[in-house]
Amino acid sequence: MNAQRDFTTAFQDEIPNYRAVTDGISSLGIRSTRVRVANPRSEWVKELEERFDVLTSLRRGWDGYTGVPVSFTCAQFAANLIERLYNRSLPAPQLVPMANGTMRLEWHMNEFDVEVDVLGPYDVVAYRADLLNDTEEEIEIQTDFTELSEWITELATERLEIQVQAGG
Template identity: 90%
Template structure:
């Protein structure tokens, strides 16, 4: 007997690839074409995978006080952010746990210090110090990471000429 239930799951009709229960088990069309969405992983994410595991597995009090491990959601968003910021011209950032379960990404090179506090998904505060020009910037980011991406690109820029002009 092939009895079909008289109910459907909530929002089924809003799912574009949902087919009625009378269809076969496969959602593939008759031609059998398959489209796969891969999750590319940058060299940075591959390099930092073990560090993410360590930071999310820290014991309570890891800092000698009441530090908690980095939350999984914070680490997952940080990994996605790192994936989007990736450039072959730079080394991976340093991952630093914060006592409250958040984390920081750090780069210190080419006379720049860039620190990115990942407080949670779409809740980021970034700080940049330009050591050549003795200037500092801070941005709070929820959705548009363009400026942060530009900061990371600037990290990859050799600033020899600027160092010579500054007398360095």
């Protein structure tokens, strides 16, 4: 089995990945292990790719204190979460680095504030403020992201209603 360098990367150009190539010479079955990385399909992830690169490449002390770059693991999970939350009726979230290497996804629109703190894989805290009704909600999420998905759907529905009312 030959190894061929394949320069596909996830968020940072300096991290090469390797792809195994079989030459088919042997008639014996070769058990190969494959790791597949899905290509992002949503417009949000494509739009935010460069921002992910920036956040995972921040210098120590980027915040003027002891801030560390967003961890690759955190960024990767956030990208997967963004992929799942994608709604074509909404703009991509703002990506905000946190000083401890985690990140936040934010939408501020239509009298809603939605902030999603991605602390690590399957460790998420989400906050929503309804500015019209003066209500706030906070949820901690480990495995079931249904309620967060519903928040995003409501945000999109609200946006569509406002656009229709405005004639847009």
